[in-house]
Amino acid sequence: MIQLSRNYSLPEREEQIIPIKVIAVGSAGSNALDRVVLDGMDKSDLIAANTDAQSLASSVAALKVQLGRSVTRGLGTGGDPELGFDAAQEAADEIRQVLTQARLIFICAGLGGGTGSGTV
Template sequence: MFSFQTECSLSETIIPQPTTIIKVIGVGGAGGNAVSHMASSGIAAFEFICANTDAQALSNTRTEHRIQLGEGGLGAGSDPAIGRESALRERAAIADALKGADMVFLTAGMGGGTGTGAAPVVAEVARELGILTVGVVSKPFEFEGPRRMRVAEEGVATLARCVDSLVVVLNSRLEEVLGDDITQKRAFAAADEVLCKAVTGIAEIITVPGLVNVDFEDVRTVMRQTGMAMMGSAQHRHAGLAHHGADVFEIDVDQARHGDDFRDPG
């Protein structure tokens, strides 16, 4: 009769996995608000960074790492050219903030000066560092006017060429879901939450264990130079937003990638 003994304990058989370093940078007012919302939600898996031309708005963000874009500190005056120039002057500071990251989420509101103009510069720096770069941005609400929407369209087109994947939240559709009686304050708060869910929804594929083992390299393979991405959530305190979750993203569900996506068999 043979008897077998093993000297190997469970702890000895577990191979430690390298930690994926994820940084989230909010650019401009809307991006800073979204990152502050994430930081206040107690998400510990990310490093949060804010960059803005508006010194006062930057000082009010709930992040320890802040980058002042430009010298005046008075904002970009809704001019993307000023936002871009301000970011170009701070390329070294942006690079220092992003170094060491495996993945960067860049969040911003399109249509203003800083988010529209500076976000592509931040994305270019991240890509030059070899970092997987995912943009999560919003287009304006209808009450913000047609000019802001035109600027946003141009900004999205520019940013799409600078990131690996881009998720665009349509605040105008979010406005439809929330109803005409929604206040501007609540509308912007809802937009912050959608941006937050978009970032965490993608990042949790890597950071939260699931039934399907998905690591960072899997995500890199799928998202590297994907272009427009699609994601949605079926959970929300507002029943209408849960039902119409996919409607607030600028890509038809039929256009979403098939075969290479991550699915939970449960």
């Protein structure tokens, strides 16, 4: 017969905080992110990225990245994923900068429009 010992101990874990960032892309992603913030999540590591400057300005995210300043001139993509891709390429350095030091990144985007579909 096999006897199992109940004498065990778990190794002590260091209190380690993993740097997590959430980036919302496009209007659908920003709307979802705003809802999460309004439900009580800390907004310090939440980032909104959008081509639509007016929509971006109304986001409650702590950090904001305007995509495609010259490509869309502050307007949306009109549902064109290729324009969304070009806008994200234009803002690639700024996106990299706000995501530095994150070990885990969640991307929140709707895939039915231009900005989210083109960026993701």
